[in-house]
Structures are given as C-alpha cells and as structure tokens.
Amino acid sequence: DTAVSQTPKYLVTQMGNDKSIKCEQNLGHxxxxxxxxxxxxxxxxxxxxxxxxxxxxxxxxxRFSPKSPDKAHLNLHINxxxxxxxxxxxxxxxxxxxxRSPLHFGNGTRLTVT
Amino acid sequence: xxxxxxxxxxxxxEGQEVNITCSHNNIATNDYITWYQQFPSxxxxxxxxxxxxxxxxxxxxxxxxxDRKSSTLSLPRVSLSDTAVYYCLVGADSGxxxxxxxxxxxxxxxxx
Numbered sequence: 001d002t003a004v005s006q007t008p009k010y011l012v013t014q015m016g017n018d019k020s021i022k023c024e025q026n027l028g029h030x031x032x033x034x035x036x037x038x039x040x041x042x043x044x045x046x047x048x049x050x051x052x053x054x055x056x057x058x059x060x061x062x063r064f065s066p067k068s069p070d071k072a073h074l075n076l077h078i079n080x081x082x083x084x085x086x087x088x089x090x091x092x093x094x095x096x097x098x099x100r101s102p103l104h105f106g107n108g109t110r111l112t113v114t
Numbered sequence: 115x116x117x118x119x120x121x122x123x124x125x126x127x128e129g130q131e132v133n134i135t136c137s138h139n140n141i142a143t144n145d146y147i148t149w150y151q152q153f154p155s156x157x158x159x160x161x162x163x164x165x166x167x168x169x170x171x172x173x174x175x176x177x178x179x180x181d182r183k184s185s186t187l188s189l190p191r192v193s194l195s196d197t198a199v200y201y202c203l204v205g206a207d208s209g210x211x212x213x214x215x216x217x218x219x220x221x222x223x224x225x226x
Contacts, residue, residue, distance in 0.1 A: 004157075033211060041199070043158070043216035055212055090157045098207040099146050099214065105157025 003027050006091045006106035013081055014114055021076045021109045023091030029104070031097050032074035034066060035090040037108070043090070049074050050097050078111075086113045118202045123221040132189045134220050136202030139183045144206035147178060147185045152199045152219070161200075162187070189222075197224045 006023040013019055025032060031050040037043045047066045048055045054066065063079045078085060088108045095101040119137040126132045138147070146165055150158035162169055164176040164185070175188040189196055199221050205214035 040218075042218065043201075045211055045214075048210065048212055055210075057212065092157065094211070097210040099148065099205045099210065100163065100207060102148070102160035102163070103150070103158070103211065105159070107156050 004091055004093055004104050004106040006089075006109055008109060009107070010110050010112075012112045012114065015081055015083060017081050018077070018079045019081060019111070020078070021089055021091075021111075023074050023076070023106060025072055025091075025093040025104070027093055027095075027104060029093040029095050029101075030071060031094045031101070032068065032071070033092040033094075033103070034074065034076050035092060035105075037088045037090060039087070047074075047076075048097070081111075081113045083113050086111055118204055118215075118217050120200075120202050120217065120220045122218060123223065125223045125225055126192055127225050128193055129191050132192050132196075132222060134187045134189075134200055134202075134222070135184055136187070137184045138202070138204045141182050141204055142206060144208065145182075145204045146206065147176065147182075148203045148205075149174070149176065149187045150201045150203065150216070152201065153197075158201060158216070192222075192224050194224050194226065196222065198222060 004025045033048045034046040046060045049068050065077045068074045090108045091106040092103045148163040149161045152158040162176045169176045177186045199219040201216045201219040
C-alpha cells in the first residue's frame with residue numbers, strides 16, 4: 001500500500017490554464033504539506049496543514065491554493081499557470097508538526113508549463 | 115534558521131563506508147539534526163535523526179560531537195542502490211517544518 005500518493009505523476013499544460021494535483025495519505029497523520037522542487041533541486045515548503053490550520057509560506061503566490069477536505073487529503077490548485085511554475089511538486093505528511101515526526105513524501109508530480 | 119553546509123557531491127566504491135559531514139555552526143539548543151535520502155524521481159525518505167552523541171539504526175549511524183556544530187552521516191558498506199542525494203536538516207519542534215530548509219544536499223555516486 002502506498003503511504004502518500006499523489007496524482008497525476010506528470011502534468012503538461014499551457015500557460016494561463018488552471019490545474020489541480022491531488023494527494024492522499026493513509027498513515028493516519030495529522031499534518032500534510034506541499035513542497036516544490038525546482039530545476040536546481042532546491043526543495044522548498046509551500047504549505048503545511050494541521051488540524052484545519054493552514055500555514056502558508058509567504059513567498060508562495062496566491063495563485064496557489066491548498067484545499068483539505070479531510071485530514072487524509074491535501075489537494076493543490078493552481079490558477080493561471082506560468083512558465084516558472086514548472087517544477088516537481090511533492091506532497092508529504094507527518095504524525096504532527098514537530099520536527100521529531102519524520103516526513104513521508106509522495107513520489108511527486110512533474111508539472112511542465114509550456 | 116540554522117544554515118547547513120554539505121559537500122555538493124561524493125564518490126565511493128561499493129563495499130566502502132561513506133561518511134557525509136554537515137556543518138551547522140549556528141545550531142540552536144532545541145534543534146534536532148535529521149537526514150533524508152532522495153532517489154531520482156522519488157520523494158525524500160527519512161534516514162535518521164539525532165540530538166547529540168551517536169544514533170544508530172538499521173540503515174545508518176549519525177555522529178554528533180559535543181558542540182553540535184556539525185554532524186556526520188555514516189553509511190556502512192554502500193551498494194549501488196545507495197546512490198542518491200542526502201540532505202541534512204536542522205530544526206526545532208517549536209518551529210516545525212516551516213522553519214527547516216532542505217539545502218542543496220550531497221549527491222552520492224556509488225561506483226562498482
């Protein structure tokens with residue numbers, strides 16, 4: 001069983017479109033995250049969501065909006081896609097917000113904006 | 115935020131022990147040191163975490179000197195499947211992962 005699964009694995013779309021990436025975890029964790037890994041392989045946190053509290057990295061454009069229907073799901077919706085949004089997006093979860101709770105990552109969604 | 119510095123890349127032959135050192139000179143009293151491994155086309159995977167001295171699990175050992183300004187991840191007898199990028203993270207429970215950066219990591223290439 002896949003612990004953290006995200007779909008789709010690949011997403012190719014044109015500038016200006018709106019797209020969503022879905023994430024589900026079956027670990028019973030309380031906290032979920034979205035990370036972005038750019039072409040230089042830097043991995044940056046975008047959002048974390050814990051017990052209905054959303055914490056947003058202030059550098060993330062408001063075109064990106066996370067949605068969590070329940071604590072097992074954290075989806076990412078992106079409006080008006082731009083070329084610079086091309087990256088690999090990783091969903092992750094942890095038991096709670098503490099550093100001592102290891103992150104469990106999905107296998108990523110490679111987004112290509114043309 | 116505690117900044118970390120690691121070598122960009124390392125090569126090792128199969129069967130050798132590999133030690134990857136991470137510098138974190140401004141580590142805070144409540145910070146933990148955590149290492150993750152990332153294979154191509156996969157998300158990072160937790161390897162080991164420690165606060166001080168030595169921690170060992172079935173995958174690796176983590177050595178932390180008394181001043182905690184650095185840490186060393188030790189992989190015993192590496193195989194080709196250990197080829198990956200290894201990230202050192204430093205952070206405290208109070209800040210959560212919002213206060214932790216992955217950095218550039220160390221790309222380990224295991225050679226036959």
